[in-house]
Amino acid sequence: MDKLNVIKVGGAVVEDTASLALLLDQFASLEGAKVLVHGGGRRATKIAASLGLESKMVGGRRITDSDMLSVVTMVYGGLVNKTVVAKLQALGVNAIGLTGADMDIIRSHKRPLKKVKLDDGHEEMVDFGYVGDVEKADGQALKNLLANGIIPVIAPLTHDGNGTILNTNADTMASTVAKALAPFYDVTLTYCFEMPGVMRNPEDKDSVIQYIDAASYSKLKAGGTISGGMIPKLDNAFEAISQGVSRVVITHFNDIVAKIGTTIV
Amino acid sequence: MDKLNVIKVGGAVVEDTASLALLLDQFASLEGAKVLVHGGGRRATKIAASLGLESKMVGGRRITDSDMLSVVTMVYGGLVNKTVVAKLQALGVNAIGLTGADMDIIRSHKRPLKKVKLDDGHEEMVDFGYVGDVEKADGQALKNLLANGIIPVIAPLTHDGNGTILNTNADTMASTVAKALAPFYDVTLTYCFEMPGVMRNPEDKDSVIQYIDAASYSKLKAGGTISGGMIPKLDNAFEAISQGVSRVVITHFNDIVAKIGTTIV
Numbered sequence: 202m203d204k205l206n207v208i209k210v211g212g213a214v215v216e217d218t219a220s221l222a223l224l225l226d227q228f229a230s231l232e233g234a235k236v237l238v239h240g241g242g243r244r245a246t247k248i249a250a251s252l253g254l255e256s257k258m259v260g261g262r263r264i265t266d267s268d269m270l271s272v273v274t275m276v277y278g279g280l281v282n283k284t285v286v287a288k289l290q291a292l293g294v295n296a297i298g299l300t301g302a303d304m305d306i307i308r309s310h311k312r313p314l315k316k317v318k319l320d321d322g323h324e325e326m327v328d329f330g331y332v333g334d335v336e337k338a339d340g341q342a343l344k345n346l347l348a349n350g351i352i353p354v355i356a357p358l359t360h361d362g363n364g365t366i367l368n369t370n371a372d373t374m375a376s377t378v379a380k381a382l383a384p385f386y387d388v389t390l391t392y393c394f395e396m397p398g399v400m401r402n403p404e405d406k407d408s409v410i411q412y413i414d415a416a417s418y419s420k421l422k423a424g425g426t427i428s429g430g431m432i433p434k435l436d437n438a439f440e441a442i443s444q445g446v447s448r449v450v451i452t453h454f455n456d457i458v459a460k461i462g463t464t465i466v
Numbered sequence: 467m468d469k470l471n472v473i474k475v476g477g478a479v480v481e482d483t484a485s486l487a488l489l490l491d492q493f494a495s496l497e498g499a500k501v502l503v504h505g506g507g508r509r510a511t512k513i514a515a516s517l518g519l520e521s522k523m524v525g526g527r528r529i530t531d532s533d534m535l536s537v538v539t540m541v542y543g544g545l546v547n548k549t550v551v552a553k554l555q556a557l558g559v560n561a562i563g564l565t566g567a568d569m570d571i572i573r574s575h576k577r578p579l580k581k582v583k584l585d586d587g588h589e590e591m592v593d594f595g596y597v598g599d600v601e602k603a604d605g606q607a608l609k610n611l612l613a614n615g616i617i618p619v620i621a622p623l624t625h626d627g628n629g630t631i632l633n634t635n636a637d638t639m640a641s642t643v644a645k646a647l648a649p650f651y652d653v654t655l656t657y658c659f660e661m662p663g664v665m666r667n668p669e670d671k672d673s674v675i676q677y678i679d680a681a682s683y684s685k686l687k688a689g690g691t692i693s694g695g696m697i698p699k700l701d702n703a704f705e706a707i708s709q710g711v712s713r714v715v716i717t718h719f720n721d722i723v724a725k726i727g728t729t730i731v
Contacts, residue, residue, distance in 0.1 A: 248517075248540075251517050251518070252513075252516050252517060253516070271545055274544050274545050274548050274549065275513075275540035275541060275544040275545045276540060276544065277544070278543070278544035278545075278547070278548040278563075279539050279540040279541065279542070279543035279544020279545060279547070279548075280536055280539050280540045280543075280544060282543070282544070283539050283543040283544075283565055283567055283568075283623065283631055284539065284631065286565070286567045286568055286625075287567040287625040287629050287630060287631050288629045290567055290570050290625060290627065290629070291627060291628050291629035295569060295570060296567075296568070296569075297564075297568045297569050298543075298563075298565070298567075298568050299562075300548055300551070300563070302548055302551045302552040302555055302561075302563075303548075303551055303561070303562045303563050304560060304561075304562050304616055305555050305560060345614065349610065351569055358548065360551075360552040360555060362555065362556060363556050364552050364553045364555070364556035365552060366548055366549065366552050
């Protein structure tokens with residue numbers, strides 16, 4: 202099976218010109234088939250604020266009302282996505298920018314009211330608004346592009362098949378794409394950000410955990426070494442592996458070729 | 467040769483929910499290969515204003531400084547394009563949203579300073595900023611999509627190949643796409659808007675001119691029947707025909723299937 206890299210890069214990297222340049226250089230130098238999935242939340246928050254819209258978050262997730270949906274559609278699908286595509290073209294990568302609506306590659310449904318544990322400990326039913334929970338992805342359509350040397354750059358937006366765009370978590374988009382392509386490729390899914398990997402001690406860059414498997418993950422969670430936003434990322438990672446993805450790497454955005462960092466197997 | 471319809475729809479239609487719904491219903495019912503090219507200038511002007519940016523126009527064309535480039539990239543490439551794509555998917559059309567940067571389909575260069583005749587009659591050298599003059603288009607890449615039943619929806623943005631997005635006139639985008647596909651298809655290029663066609667008397671909807679050829683165009687221009695913004699549209703039309711496009715139709719957005727209106731041959 203040919204190798205395929207699915208790289209997920211977060212908002213903080215894509216929104217910093219110098220970091221983005223480093224990441225795209227690395228991405229351009231990756232050999233073979235590859236897909237880039239990006240975030241853009243901080244830029245969306247900034248532009249929403251300029252438009253007089255307040256960003257409401259619950260448990261780290263954005264509440265997407267109708268105005269905010271317009272903002273994320275503009276920012277993720279337009280500003281961030283097309284900027285990345287143009288820069289990759291300049292690096293000789295034949296990129297194409299996509300959302301889940303394009304070629305119907307990722308279909309979702311509007312998230313129903315959901316019980317969420319708030320910071321103060323009590324639970325509440327939350328309406329996240331125009332947020333998509335992924336239903337299905339079309340790996341064949343993505344594979345057809347890749348087979349023609351076309352490199353998908355995917356924004357964290359999906360659609361419901363009835364004409365509505367839905368704001369969708371970028372980590373979930375990346376694992377969805379990786380799983381959908383697993384029947385066709387030996388897939389490595391890489392989550393990259395400003396940290397060198399999953400660390401025993403967030404203050405100590407030398408404390409990166411090289412490998413995590415299901416058994417050590419349970420222990421690391423129980424001991425509190427892994428907590429907060431890293432838990433959904435790792436849950437996503439293990440689920441991807443259970444569905445055919447060969448490995449998941451969590452690493453610094455400048456190490457996506459070397460693939461040092463934390464490997465989940 | 468198989469038939470292909472390239473439909474260009476202006477900003478006023480895509481920005482009115484009811485008009486857009488009518489247009490997309492018509493577009494969905496067009497048989498065979500087709501491409502939709504859209505504008506979005508009024509929405510861009512509105513969002514720019516909400517962001518505190520003033521839209522500067524010279525001779526009907528937007529001056530695109532760096533902030534305005536971000537706005538049009540968001541609005542054309544994100545908000546308008548992805549909204550249309552999601553709505554077409556709901557109508558059973560396997561749409562894909564593209565700018566010129568995606569798959570490098572339309573390359574342009576930044577417009578050099580240009581002498582422009584202003585309203586008061588005097589001429590001035592104008593810097594239009596991040597505006598693209600089209601250099602080349604990749605008809606083969608578009609044809610590969612169409613051959614797989616994928617319907618391109620194209621936003622009026624191109625790129626310079628060096629990483630910069632450029633704001634590009636939507637009429638020019640449409641004729642560029644039509645010309646690039648002319649080697650592969652019998653192409654009809656349709657410009658649709660809120661009027662029933664080119665009219666002898668703009669107040670009289672029954673005064674639509676059914677056919678215009680090069681000879682009658684010269685007379686209509688000389689007599690002042692055709693003036694203003696219609697001249698670049700028709701110049702574009704004749705140039706498209708001289709480069710292999712079979713016919714150009716100028717019509718109401720609700721008549722793109724019936725193709726009544728003005729036909730340029």
